[in-house]
Amino acid sequence: MQKRKNLVKQLQEQTAAYFKKKKFPTLRCGYILKEYEDWKNNLILPEVADYIDKKREESAGKVPFPLHKYIHHGLSSQACLFNLMGPLLVSKDFVALKEIIGLSGLQLQGDICSAEFEFSAREIFNEDRGQPTSADLYVQTDKNEKVFIEFKFTEAEFGTCSVYEDGDCDGMNPDQDLNLCYLHRLQRKYMGLMKKYDLLKNYEYCPFTEFYQAYRLLLSALESEGRCYFMLIHDKRNPTFFINDDVKDRGRFVRFKSLLPEEIRKRVFILTIQQIVGYLKEDKKSDWLVEFQEKYL
Numbered sequence: 001m002q003k004r005k006n007l008v009k010q011l012q013e014q015t016a017a018y019f020k021k022k023k024f025p026t027l028r029c030g031y032i033l034k035e036y037e038d039w040k041n042n043l044i045l046p047e048v049a050d051y052i053d054k055k056r057e058e059s060a061g062k063v064p065f066p067l068h069k070y071i072h073h074g075l076s077s078q079a080c081l082f083n084l085m086g087p088l089l090v091s092k093d094f095v096a097l098k099e100i101i102g103l104s105g106l107q108l109q110g111d112i113c114s115a116e117f118e119f120s121a122r123e124i125f126n127e128d129r130g131q132p133t134s135a136d137l138y139v140q141t142d143k144n145e146k147v148f149i150e151f152k153f154t155e156a157e158f159g160t161c162s163v164y165e166d167g168d169c170d171g172m173n174p175d176q177d178l179n180l181c182y183l184h185r186l187q188r189k190y191m192g193l194m195k196k197y198d199l200l201k202n203y204e205y206c207p208f209t210e211f212y213q214a215y216r217l218l219l220s221a222l223e224s225e226g227r228c229y230f231m232l233i234h235d236k237r238n239p240t241f242f243i244n245d246d247v248k249d250r251g252r253f254v255r256f257k258s259l260l261p262e263e264i265r266k267r268v269f270i271l272t273i274q275q276i277v278g279y280l281k282e283d284k285k286s287d288w289l290v291e292f293q294e295k296y297l
Helices: 004-022 036-042 046-058 077-091 094-102 190-196 212-223 252-258 273-283 287-296
Strands: 112-120 134-141 145-151 227-234 268-272
Touching: 004 287, 036 046, 046 077, 046 112, 077 094, 077 112, 077 134, 077 145, 077 273, 077 287, 094 112, 094 134, 094 273, 145 212, 190 212, 212 227, 227 273, 268 273, 273 287
Parallel strands: 145 227, 227 268
Antiparallel strands: 112 134, 134 145
């Protein structure tokens, strides 16, 4: 089994070599572009960068398109996702996108009619201030099916609640008293919905201390109209989320899914970057894919 830290080191070296070959200015480490404003150099296709720019312009005065703080980092998961799936969104190749989603075992009944990065719906959780919960990729079909996708590359966790992380919460499970949750007292609907779907009882501690992002996206799917699903896309070399250790499947995704009620578990899927690349190599043979593999795989 490859250790995560070894994977990160390997990718840092690979990305540094890629940036050097491209003659892009970087920080001393070599794998981070010199300026944040150089983030477009982190994207392989100019048309994908233009697509993201257009989305940012369209969001002006509304919920801002959340370009990540470290989008200029060579190992940025957001940049990796833009590079991997951006070409399909730009060309609106929704047939290929549906087939890719099907690799996870999720067989959508309808045809995909829309797909977008960084989708959010403030009303689900009453997120009236700050950056709302957002799906890295959101897909909808003409049969009112929706897929909320979280993308992970080299990360080591599903994120944790910032209140807990800052030391302002002891992480106690609020199952018996939702007011134990600071965010609940701020009228956020997270814990009320966790209670509604019976997602608190299997924990000694608050599940948001460990699975913050996963539960928020799952709840987004459960609260949306239609048949909705949560999916994780991850790098299979990263043992954090899924790994088979020759005894059984392990990883944080496996643990997360095992704690869900059976009916909800059926709406949760996982897919690897490598499966997507394999499909694209077989069916698309795109020039940009060669560069993607050089940079990331």
